[in-house]
Amino acid sequence: xxxxxxxxxxxxxxxxxxxxxxxxxxxxxxxxxxxxxxxxxxxxxxxxxxxxxxxxxxxxxxxxxxxxxxxxxxxxxxxxxxxxxxxxxxxxxxxxxxxxxxxxxxxxxxxxxxxxxxxxxxxxxxxxxxxxxxxxxxxxxxxxxxxxxxxxxxxxxxxxx
Amino acid sequence: xxxxxxxxxxxxxxxxxxxxxxxxxxxxxxxxxxxxxxxxxxxxxxxxxxxxxxxxxxxxxxxxxxxxxxxxxxxxxxxxxxxxxxxxxxxxxxxxxxx
Numbered sequence: 001x002x003x004x005x006x007x008x009x010x011x012x013x014x015x016x017x018x019x020x021x022x023x024x025x026x027x028x029x030x031x032x033x034x035x036x037x038x039x040x041x042x043x044x045x046x047x048x049x050x051x052x053x054x055x056x057x058x059x060x061x062x063x064x065x066x067x068x069x070x071x072x073x074x075x076x077x078x079x080x081x082x083x084x085x086x087x088x089x090x091x092x093x094x095x096x097x098x099x100x101x102x103x104x105x106x107x108x109x110x111x112x113x114x115x116x117x118x119x120x121x122x123x124x125x126x127x128x129x130x131x132x133x134x135x136x137x138x139x140x141x142x143x144x145x146x147x148x149x150x151x152x153x154x155x156x157x158x159x160x161x
Numbered sequence: 162x163x164x165x166x167x168x169x170x171x172x173x174x175x176x177x178x179x180x181x182x183x184x185x186x187x188x189x190x191x192x193x194x195x196x197x198x199x200x201x202x203x204x205x206x207x208x209x210x211x212x213x214x215x216x217x218x219x220x221x222x223x224x225x226x227x228x229x230x231x232x233x234x235x236x237x238x239x240x241x242x243x244x245x246x247x248x249x250x251x252x253x254x255x256x257x258x259x260x
Contacts, residue, residue, distance in 0.1 A: 006163040010171040017175055017198045021182030026190035033194035036175075040201050044222070047168065047208045052222040056204075059230055139231045142238075 001046030009046070013039040027071045034064045168209035175202030189243065193236040200229040 013036055020032035037060035045053035175198060182195030207222045 001163050003163050003167060006167060006171075010167075014171070014174055014178065017178045020194045020198055021178055021186065021191065023191065026188055029188075029191045029194045033197050036198055036201055040205060043171075043205065044208055047163065049208055049222060052204075052208070052226065055223065055226055059226065063233065136227070136231065139235055142235060144238075 001043075006043065006046065009039055009043050013043065027067075030063075030067055030071065034060055034067060037063065165209045168205060172202045172206040172209060175199070175205065178202075189240050193233070193240065196232060196236070197229060200225060200232065204229070 016032045016035040016039060020029050020036060023029040023032060037056060041053045041056035041060055044056060179195045179197075179199030179202060183192055183199065186192055186195065204222055204225045207225060
């Protein structure tokens, strides 16, 4: 990547970082944070790490989608309102996408029988993947417990929240 | 080809910006995004140091990216739980875990 292009993207990323840090409204801060992630993905791609850039791009797109659906346009999802035309179309599209991905994955698994898994020595030795899985499972379990922590009802004893 | 010193300078600026936001802002969401900006800067530093790393940037960077995603998920879950108690998330007022 030429330095001039790098610094153009870097200035854009720094501006988005400054906006994320100084934004008054949390939704704007999060939108700027997603922008930082996407611009940094372009930078990482230019620096010669396409796989990492693709992962950053996917993470950024997922964050942008969640931000749009849950924060910026919260009325669009309406998950608890079945029977609407948009809900039915979305359900069909989601089923089609899942079917397509399943067919693609099964074809890819069948077409590459000779590929051997990478040795586990690179990250954390032999137990690295297991440790990463346990950590990820622990993080998911912690998030699950925190999200399910319910508010105390008025008729329950104890200090008011 | 971009020199590694340029990338390191950019990564340092990004980490400093995130650190400033983490230390000065009181809103929980902004503090979380500041942490994500810091981790993104760390990721850029990994890319700058790629030729010096035995495994290349991708293996080391994936660890940071996983950490970034986990921070986002767990942080948002904690903030969501806080939002159920109070409308605004001001991190200075959440000392419930100490009591």
